[in-house]
Amino acid sequence: MKELSVAIGVSRPTLSRYFQDPDSVRRSTSERIRRELEKIEYVPNFFATRMNRKTTGLIGVIIPYLNDLFFTNLLQAIESAAMEAGFTVIMQCSHSDPQIEARAAETFMSMSMDGALVVPLGNQSDIKTHERLNARLPYVLVDSRPNTMPDVDFVGTDHPRSTRLITEYLCRVGESPILLGMPRVNFNALERERAYIAVMESLGHEPVVIGTDLVEEGWYFESHGEAVLDAAFARGRFTDRSILCVNDRVAIGALRAASRHGLVPGRGASGGLRIAGHDDYPLCPYTTPALTTVAQDVEKIGRAAVSRLVRKMQGKAEGTSPEIELFDGVLKLRESA
Known part of the structure; x- marks a missing residue:
């Protein structure tokens, strides 16, 4: 100076x-x-100019995967809303590892972030790390709300309602669906599985859940969906059923398995096979056939999360109970179901 x-x-x-x-x-x-x-x-110097200020102007964001376009879109919505509010976003990826997630949280605390938005790893997350983060910084959970963190503000999708939406639709247009799930390490997937069972029972149908066992270490989403249905189709199972996949990436793997066995899912195809997903992953309109799914409103979720966090950072959050804001899913009808 x-x-x-x-x-x-x-x-x-x-x-x-x-x-x-x-x-x-x-x-x-x-x-x-x-x-x-x-x-x-x-x-x-960005940090030097903020050393003597009450605020760093930084918001930390932790996401679990870098190779998932859902989280890319969510991060884009968060960053746009943060910039409009005058904040800079610093992103860390936990790479689906609780220890890396904990290290990212410690990094945010050491950098004196004004606040943090975290997409946790479900019940795998280190609860003690999140407790320290919650004690040190205003922070909000986004997309996933583990059972171990009931007292933290949360913004996400109403998964029971969105699951009901797609399950009821599949029951209307064909035989009641089975659920292609995944190993029970993903909290949203587990919540959708429970919702599917509840909806099927309420409609008088028997719920059938497959794919909850680990096929191979490191196989996740697309590989898992493909492997489970490849094995089932090879035995002649479920080739004429409606199959609700727990998320769109699992469904993309399911579509590949169907193609390998010469099966064409869809309302206009013979045989009765239908495949649907959940999330409206950005590639869903471009699969063959295009994937029917339920869209999460990623833009609203990201903006609402930033808005809630900014209110907390400004000391304007009301009440002592956690604030939960859930958005409805929207049915996206395409060729696969």
């Missing part, structure tokens, strides 16, 4: 006020400082 003020020819307090708010100094002085800074291509 001293060197800059001498080089520009203004006092250090004036230069300091300019960096805090260019409008706080005379217009002619502000323009002079701006021109001189451009000449030397000055770039302020």
Whole structure:
């Protein structure tokens, strides 16, 4: 600051006020400082300029997977809303590892983030790490709300209602669906499984759940869905059934298994096979056939999460009970069902 003020020819307090708010100094002085800074291509140190402020202007976000376009879209919605609110987003990925998730949380605390948004790993998450994070920073859970964290604000989808929506639809257009689930490590998948069972029983149908056992270590989503149905189709099972997949990535694997066995899911296809998913993964309209699913409103979820977090950071959150905001899913009818 001293060197800059001498080089520009203004006092250090004036230069300091300019960096805090260019409008706080005379217009002619502000323009002079701006021109001189451009000449030397000055770039302020982001962290140094915030060391003496009450706020860093940073929001930390933890997501579980980098290779999932659902989380890419969610992060985009969060970042857009955060920028509009005047904050910068720092993202960390937990890579579906509780230890990495814990390290990311510790990093956010060490950086004095103003707040954090976390998509947890379900009940695998280290509850002690989340308790420390909750004690140190305003923080909100997004997309998944594990049983171990009932006292934390949450923004996500109403999975029981969205699961009912797609299950009832499949029951209307054909034989009642079976559920292609996944190993019980994903909290949202488990919540949808329970919802499916409840809906089927309420409609007088017998729920049938497959695919909850681990096929192979490291196989997740697409590989899991493909392997489970490949084995079933090879034995002649479920080739004429409606199959509700616990999420769209599992459903994409299921579509591949159907193709391998010469099966064409869809309302217009012979044989009765239908395949549907949940989430409206961005590639769903471009699969063959295009995948019927339930869309989560990712844009609203991301913006609502940022809005809630900002209110907490500003001390405007009301009440002591956790605030839960759930959004309805929207049925997306396409060729596969």
